[in-house]
Amino acid sequence: MTTDSIPVVRTTCQGAWWRGLPAGLAAFVLLALVAGPAWGMPQEAAPEYRALPFISSRVLMWAVAELHLMFAAFVLAVPMFALVIEFIGYRTGDKRYDQLAYDFTKLLSVSFSFTATLGALLTFGLLVFYPALTQYLVKIFSWTFLPYVLLFFLEAFFLYAYYYGWGKLSPRLHLFIGLMLNLVGTAIMFIANAWLTFMNTPNGIDDMGNLTSLWEAINNYTWMPINIHRLIANVAFGGAIGAAYGAFKFLGAKTLAAKAHYDWMGYIGIFVAICALLPLPFAGYWLGVEIYAYDQSLGITLMGGTFSWLFIVQAVLIGNLFLAANYYLWLSMARIPGAERFRGFIKYLLGVITLCFIVWATPHSLVATVEEARAMGGSHHPILNVLGVMSAKNTAVNLLILTTYVSFLLYRRANKEATVSWARIGNWIQFGIFAVVVIYVVFLGVYGYFVDAQTRIGLSRPQVLSVLFAMASVTVIDLFLFKNAKSRGEIVWGKISARSQYALFFLAITFTWLMGLMGYVRAGMRQHWHVYGVMRDTSVDAFTPTLGFAGGVVSAIVIVFFLLIAIVFFLAGLSGRKDWTPKSGSRWNEEETTVSTEPA
Amino acid sequence: MNLFVLLGIAAVMVLIQQVLTRWIQLNRIAWLGIWWVALWAAFSYGINPPLPNSIIVLFMAIITIALMAYLSADNEELEEARQSIVRFMVAQEYRIALVIVLLVIPAAVAAWTYASMNEAPQPPSSGRTIHPPPPSSITFAGNSIDLATANNPYRELEHTDEAAFAAHVANGRRIYFQNCFYCHGDNMQGAGMFAHGYDPLPANFNDATTIAMLQESYLFWRIAKGAPGLPSESTPWSSAMPAWELFLTEEEIWDVILFLYEYTGYEPRAQGMPH
Structure with a gap:
């Protein structure tokens, strides 16, 4: 594949650092207008809350916080896999990887500005509408704010150095900057996670709520589970949005080379997303266990009480994610010569996915x-009852993960023919590993x-470990099995139906919706x-909204996010356009002609 | 399970595949349609007691998505399916069949509408929350009890003084049969003599998803505070459970909890642990 015809202009994104500033100022002025009357009043006891006309301040802060989180997740995730892709390009000397990593990075600068603007809006909003809460959190976490701000400056520096330094700095220095960007970004997230997890599972305080240990307050029950869960989920989310960008560009591509490149970009993006999606349920389960351990009331509210119906919605969305991810892999086989011999497996894989989806959503x-x-x-239904509890759910999700892995394995093998003498035995060993693990997972589920x-909670660990073992061992065997394999033909990038690209959009939207819902x-x-x-x-908002209202707000947030992401896609796409030239006969052309013909 | 119906559906499927296909060539759309109908019939009539309609709709939505994915996962198959639909719509040989289909679809909708309008009126169904979340602490006889840390004070006797433990369990048995079994039943299945008068039915403690999943402090709260102590969220709870703090002592409530676990054979959920 060549990328000669892919237009890349790296100098058209100048001045991005100040993009967030006018929006931030506008937000500040808006909030000042809203809160102005309160600020202008004589000094009395500070109010605990302030209200907004037309819209509840809670809903406003909900939307701002969620949008900030979505952009922050994207900005943290993209450098992770962009760095890995760049590193592969550096090690292999293949320029395509470098180009791909740059294509992903192009999405960062505007997204970073949006993140900063929404973060400023969130901070102002908390100060204005929830002053008492903000004051309390400041009292507890004041020592964490300084490193947070310093790290934020560092992130801005490393992010723009990473973006603008592409091709300008030595590859090693550039990779080092990318690494620093990732480390700083992760540290920022860890600090912010301490604040929000403290609100759920407070720790390190006395009976009166006074701080006794800052480290205990930071290292509360859900801090590390949230850190890990978000780290993985961010990568899945970032990969899916990156893949959606690839799909967006693929559908609008005019040349075969551009189609091939963006098809590849979409595939890499969703490959990253699926890789991160596979361990995500385990991280979520760990978080749930910690919440239960902290306080059974919180756990019951979450899984068995008021919010349990949202977990059914979550299950439907996750089931759709797995189905769409597999669907994309099956459609992707169209671009691989030799893949037709695996088509017969699709119906069995789909059967398992559907069955697990049904169990997961019951x-x-x-x-x-x-x-x-x-x-x-x-x-409770006497038969369905057994499908509604964690034993069944854990079994279903483990089998879903294994099935998705099998789809990927078939995709990976599609154009390869093993030439090693032990190929037949190797296949049987792989099949044996799958069979044993599936039986073991189902047995533990029933047990x-x-x-x-x-004991039941403890059983999830061997289930997870056995699935991870199966994936790791089968992958290792596969690597040796297809070493020096005979090729049935090269992958024809770009030879894929438009349906697959809409599947990528579907995945990105579903990931975002899921994130909003679980947030x-x-x-x-x-x-x-x-x-x-x-x-x-x-x-006045101290009540739990109805499920319908909450679903409506989350959906509205997702729509706003994608409107903003559309702006990001548009602006990122500008860098690939040709320079503007006046049309012949236009006023601009005439002026230029006039200027050029004037005597010196 | 209604095995007779399920076997019947399986037999029809085998017959279609082995016999009918000798005379009629069935394309992929037809097969997917047959699978859809077969699964719908299995969910609707093959399970006893019948599944609620909401569950059948959920399952069939998932199956519809899956079948659509299967149809469109292969470019050639999809194109063939598209062409067969176009052929059916425009080819002269299918004109009579097309007219029949065009008449059957609105007729089926009309029949479905007629049937649903003639059903006996029912109160609207709603998603009910089964496990109410407990408060962080409660007061019992003037004393505050922290539900996050409260333990059954007589549980440790199980290992330190078996005779004393057995006495507490026996006391719990007496209390249960004096007060609880009228609703929860003599074998704790929620089928006591008054149970038929309640909606929802009393809890079934033999069900692995009730007391087996809960800490003892949770049971203490539910027994002590009953329906009046249920939280304001997720209402209406529609519970007839009395507040037993008005009739029983703290020790009697812990004893009856010991008996519930002893009788059903379940272990209470442990507190805390991970972090």
Whole structure:
């Protein structure tokens, strides 16, 4: 594949550092106008809350915080895989990887400005609308603010140095800057995570809420699980948005070379997203276990109480994610010669995915009419009941992950024919590993119904480890199995249906929706507490919104996010356009002609 | 499971594949349609007691998406399916069949509408939350009990003084049969003599998803505070559970909790642990 015809202009994105400034100032002025009357009043006791006309301040802060989080996740994730791709390009000397990493990086500068602007808006909003809460959090975490701000400056420096230094700096220095960008970005996220996890699972304080240990407050029950969960989820999210950008460019590409490049970009983006998606349920499960361990009330609110229905919505979205990811891989086989011999497997893979999807999405408490409930003998169906609990869910998600891995394995093998003498035995060993692990995972799932809750929770660990073992060992065998393999033909990048690109859009939207939904659940499970068990929410909004309202707000946030991402895509795409030239006969042309013909 | 129906559906599928296809060539769309109908029939009539309609709709939505994905996962198959639809719409030989289909679709919709309008009126169904979240602490006889850290004070006797533990369990048994079994039943299946009068039905403690998943402090809260102590979120709870703090002592409530676990054979969920 060549990238000669892919237009890359690296000098048209100048001045990006100040893009966030006018928007930030505008936000400040807006908030000043809203809060102006309160600020102008004589000094009395500071109010605990301030209200907005037309819209609840809670909904506004909800939307701003979520949008900030989405852009921050994207800005943190893209440098991670961009750096890896750049490193591959550096090691192999293949310029295509360098170009691909740069294409992903192009999305960063505007996104970083949006992140900063939304972050400023969030900070101002907290100060104006929730002054008492902000004051309390400042009291607890004041020592963390200085490193946070310093790291933020460093992130700005490294991010723009990484972007503008592309091709200008030595490759090693550039890679080092990319590494520093990742480390600084991760450290920023860890600090911010300490603040928000403290609100859910406060620690390091006395009975009166006074700080006794800053480290304990930071290292609360959910800090590290959230750090890990977000780190992985950010990569999945960033990969999916990057893939959507590839799909956007693919659909608008005019040349075969451009189509090939953006097809490849979409594939790499979604490959990154799927790789991160596979361990994500395990990280989520760990977070859930920690929440339960901190306080059963929070755990029950989350999984069995008020928010349990949102987990059914989550299950439907995750099931769709797995289905769409597999669907994309199956469609991708069209570009690989020799893949047709694996088509017959699709129906079996789809069968397993559908079955696991159904188990994953089956609620524990059913929506039933009185008549239906009486026929069932209560709120629980005697057969479906067993599918509604964690033993079944864990088994289903582990099998979903294994099935997706098999789809990828088939994709990887599509144009290869093993030439090693032990190929047949190797295949049987791989099949044996899969069979044993599947039986073991199902056995543990069933066994979970016959043991106490603590043992059942512990069973998830061998399930996860056995699935990871299967994927790792089969991959290692596969690498040796297809070493010096005979090729059935090169992958024809760009030879793929438009449906696959819409699948990439679907994946990006679903990831974003899921993120918005789970973000709401994580914050909302505190219910009428700002800081759980320490600082009560006494505002007029101290109630849990209905599921429909919450779903509507999350959906609106997702729409706004994609409108903003469309701007990011548009601006990133400008750098690839040709320089503007006046049309012949236009006023601009005439002026230029006039100037050039004037005597010196 | 209604095995008779499920076997019948499987037999029809085998018949279609082995016998019908000798005379009629079925394309992929037809096969997917047959699979859809077969699965719908299996979910609707093959499981006993019947699944609620909301679950059938959820399952069939997933299956529809999966079948659509299968149809479109292969470019050649999709093109063939598209061409067969176009052929059916425009070819002279299918004109009568097309007219029949065009008449059957609105007729089926009309029949479905008629049937649903003739169903007996029912109160609207709603998603009910089963596990109410407990507060962080409660007061019992003037004393505050922290539910996050409270333990059954008699649980440790199980290992230190078996006779004393057995006495507490026996006391719990007495209390249960004096107060609880009228609703929760003599074998704790939620089928006591008053159970038929309640909606929702009393909790079934033999179900692995009730007390087996909960800490003892949670049970203490539910027994002590009953329906009046349920949280304001996720209402209406529709619970008839009395507040037993008005009738029982703290020790009696812990004893009856010991008995519930002893009788069902479940272990209570442990507190804390990971971090």
